[in-house]
Amino acid sequence: MFGNRIRLFSLFGFEVRMDPSWLVIAVLVVWSLAKGYFPYMQPGIPPRIYWFMGVAGAAGLFISIVFHEFWHSLVARQFGLPMKGITLFIFGGVAEMGEEPTNPKTEFLMAAAGPLSSLVLAALFYAGSTMGKGMQWSRPIIGVMDYMTYMNIILAVFNLVPAFPLDGGRILRSILWAWKGDFRWATKIASTVGSGFGIFLIVMGVLNVLRGNFIGGMWWFLIGMFLRSVAGSTNRRLQTRKALEGEPLSRFINRNPVTAPPDISIETFVEDYIYRHHYKFFPVVDNGHLVGCVSTKEIKEIPREEWPRRSIGELARNCSAENTIAPDADAVEALSAMNRTGASRLMVTQGDRLIGVVALKDMLDLLALKMELEG
């Protein structure tokens, strides 16, 4: 979903990243606060100060979004779900999950934590602003605090709309899931509501544009499109899982995969393996023993001039357990592992022996055949 994200900082073990698209939002927020919102809400302050307030408001929005996503992540981690970190992008923030929650209670608590934290933050800013007014704090500070109160309420309320993938949609899904015990059915309903809400936003957007509110209207329109696309792809992913459920992994194992010896240079490896076989990922095997694996990801981090003198053996050792799977796993487990790491190939291992490799492509080929024959 994201291209080149900028790593910002790490918060209690969660990496906070920013998609460059968020910068567009930051500029828009600063501008609309300094030129519209603050002059309207707090008239009579020197124009220069409005720009400072705009920057403070945008920074506050950033912090509020990170705070909201942080609480999702924290609760998720508490329940043992692997979290990939927090990313801010053009439509706000997202706490990226490696896996879907395993039971309705986890999903409910995880989803509710975000809006709840936003409401707590809104209450704190409201208290701060009320106190500030009593103590005659300067108006710019109070103005920004009032904006933060308002923004956090909006964040909580918008996210509570029961339209998947919004938090409210996840809450709805968890309740339906707990009620009937059917995760797929619950996802279907919640993402149908999500799609419907997306269409509603798109229509509202078009109406707004027709009425002359171009920027606001485009905004509704784009958010609507985004919700629809996420709701749709979640549902599709689930149908994929359904089709592959119970398929033993052994069906997909290539038992004679191309492997590389540990003592060749990175340069040779790139020429003779990556460019020849067109895979991004190779197991490294030494006399029948698995040393590890090397993918384009590790190689990209080594400067080009070092390629001739460094061997792939040293890179291979960093390739960890997340790229391996046991031979008795099923296809859905392999899909989850691939989804977690972003890899399209996994090593099937037993002890330090390589049994073979499974590729996403082979699983998708079977899927396509099943769709064709079974509908």
Ligand SMILES: [Zn+2]
């Ligand atoms: Zn949320």
